[in-house]
Amino acid sequence: MATTREASQAAREAKLDELHERLTGAVEQLVSGEDWARALAFAARLRARSFSNTLLIWAQHQGAYEAGRVPEPMPTYVAGYRQWQALGRQVEKGQSGYQILAPVTGRFASSNPADAETWRRLGKSEKPRSGEVVRSKMITVKPAYVWDASQTSGQPIPEPPAPTLLEGESPTGLWDGLADHVRAQGFAVLRVPHEGMIHGANGVTDYTAKTVAVRENMDPAAQVKTLAHELGHVLLHGPDSDEARQHRGIGEVEAESVALMIGAAHGMDTSGYTIPYVSTWAVRVDGKEPGEIVKATGERVRKTALLILDRLDTAQVTDGAPPGLNRDAPHREETSRKQPSHEAPERRVTPLPEPETRTVTASATQARAL
C-alpha cells in the first residue's frame, strides 16, 4: 500500500505530465499556425514569466474566456494565490487557477567554485561554511497556480499610466536608450539618408566595422523598430554565433522577434512586423523537434528583450506582475507555513531551458531571495 507521501508524489507527477502535455499542445499550435507574432506580443505583456509559462497562461486564459469565467480575452496581471493575498485581494470562489511550471531551486556551496566536484547541496536551513560560495540552481519544476486579476477581488489595483502613441510615433526616450545600449556593446550608431546606402535594407549591422546603420527616410516608429532589431543582432549574433542557426533564418526571426517584444512593451502597434511562418524555420534538425526549437527561440528572444528593457528609462506597459508586488522581499527556500494543497505559492524565478546558476557570496545568501 502506498504511503501518503508516495501518493502525493504520484499525484504531483501526474499533474506535471498533464501540464507538459498542455504545453506541448500549445507549442504544436504555434508550430503549425501563424500565431508566432501574437504569441510574442502576448509574452511581452507577461514578460516577467518564462516563454513556456506565457503559452500555458495564454491557452488557459483563452479557455476561461470562452467559458465565460473571465471578462477579457487578455489577462492583465497574473499572480499566485498568496501574492494576491499580500496585495489585499482574494481569489474568488469557483475560479480555478492557471497551471504553470514553477522552478524548484536548491542551494549549492563550494569553497572552490571552479571545481565542479566540490559543489555540495545545502540542507534547507544549512548555512555555508566561511569562505564558501553559494549558488542557487534550478533542480526541477513543479506545478504551480496563478490567477488573473479578474479572478480576484478586494483592494483596487493601481492603474499605472499606459503609454499611448500616435501612428508612426516613437516612444519617448526609446531611440536614445537603444542607441546607448548599442554603443555600450562597442558599436557606433549611424543614420543614413536612404536604403540605397545599406543594400536596400532598413538597417544593417556590420560586425567587422562595428557599426549599426539605420535609414532615416522612414517614420520614427519604423526607425526605432529597426534599431531594436539591429540591437537584437548585436546581442545575439556576433561572428562567433552558431552559423547553423543563422543559415536557417533563425537569426532574422530572433532579431525581429526581439524588436516586436520591445515594441509591444512600449505599446507600439506590432502588426507590421514581418516574421516568417514558424513552419519555415522551426524545422526538425540535429534531432531537435520543431516544438523544442520554438520554445528555445521564444525563451532566448524573451531574455534578450528583458535585458534590453531593463536598461531603458522609458514608460513601458505592465510586465504582468501586479503593481506593488514586492518581488525582492527576502524569501526562505521553503516555507513551513501550511498551504492549501493545490495552491503552490509562486516564486519569482525565471525558469530556463537549462538550469540557471547565480553566484552570491556566502555572507549575502541569507538575505537574498530568488
Ligand SMILES: [Zn+2]
Ligand atoms: Zn536583420
